Amino acid sequence: MLIGYIRVSKSDGSQTLMPQRDTLIAAGVEPSRIYEDLASGRKDDRPGLVACLKALQPGNTLVIWKLDRLGRDLKHLVTTIDNLRRNNVGLKVLAGAGAEIDTTTANGRLFFGIFASLAEFERELIAERTRVGLIAARARGRLGGRPRKMDRATVMMAMSAMSDPQANAAEVARRLDITTTTLYTYVNGDGSLKEIGQEILGRLPDNN
Numbered sequence: 001m002l003i004g005y006i007r008v009s010k011s012d013g014s015q016t017l018m019p020q021r022d023t024l025i026a027a028g029v030e031p032s033r034i035y036e037d038l039a040s041g042r043k044d045d046r047p048g049l050v051a052c053l054k055a056l057q058p059g060n061t062l063v064i065w066k067l068d069r070l071g072r073d074l075k076h077l078v079t080t081i082d083n084l085r086r087n088n089v090g091l092k093v094l095a096g097a098g099a100e101i102d103t104t105t106a107n108g109r110l111f112f113g114i115f116a117s118l119a120e121f122e123r124e125l126i127a128e129r130t131r132v133g134l135i136a137a138r139a140r141g142r143l144g145g146r147p148r149k150m151d152r153a154t155v156m157m158a159m160s161a162m163s164d165p166q167a168n169a170a171e172v173a174r175r176l177d178i179t180t181t182t183l184y185t186y187v188n189g190d191g192s193l194k195e196i197g198q199e200i201l202g203r204l205p206d207n208n
Contacts, residue, residue: 002027002092004034004063005052005070020065023094029063053080058088061104066096079165130161130175150178150186155193155200158183163191 006020017036024034035052039045049070056062062084064070071077084091085103093101150158154176161172162183169189173180186197193201 001057001060002029002033002063003052003056003060004029005036005049006034006065007037007039007046007048007069009039020069023065024063027063027092027094053083056084056087056089061090061092063092063094065094067093067101068096075163076165130157130172150176150182150197150200152200154178155186155197158187159191159193159197161191162187162189165190167191 004021004024006017006024008015008017008020017038021031021034021036025031033055035048035055037046037048052062067077071080081091090104091101092104157176158172161167161175162169169180169183173183176183184194186194186200188194
């Protein structure tokens with residue numbers, strides 16, 4: 001079964017979904033199976049994409065106009081495509097730099113393999129940065145117990161670890177030797193800093 005996803009960045013009427021919709025329909029996607037968003041690719045809140053990914057079942061193929069319609073950035077794109085592969089969902093790209101990508105074909109499956117390698121590489125980098133950071137923290141005297149507050153190095157490690165969409169907050173907290181509550185006091189679920197974390201890293205905006 002083919003399931004489509006389309007998106008434009010502006011909802012003020014200056015951009016329209018129709019060209020993408022027509023292209024997907026011409027490729028064989030039924031109109032009722034096309035999900036859409038009117039939002040910038042940088043925004044986390046894309047209900048159409050969330051619903052689309054939930055609707056996909058093993059053996060289905062996700063059809064998109066261009067690769068940049070799918071991911072917020074390269075890291076998000078790599079993770080999303082790797083998740084499709086893990087769930088036995090194909091991907092077909094109709095235009096742009098990824099034109100003619102069709103992972104339901106023998107040649108197209110090579111594309112999934114490349115993105116799987118990139119996703120694994122990113123996970124290993126995050127794990128390695130966390131391990132190195134913990135070793136450095138312990139070398140400075142943090143040998144045990146749960147600190148009440150996080151220092152600069154720990155906040156940076158928390159940001160790095162939580163920026164992975166697949167990160168498990170409880171596991172990240174355990175590795176950093178803090179509670180999950182403490183973790184979320186300083187960083188959000190996507191790795192961005194809360195105000196107290198910004199203060200530690202000196203990233204509060206200048207209001208002068």
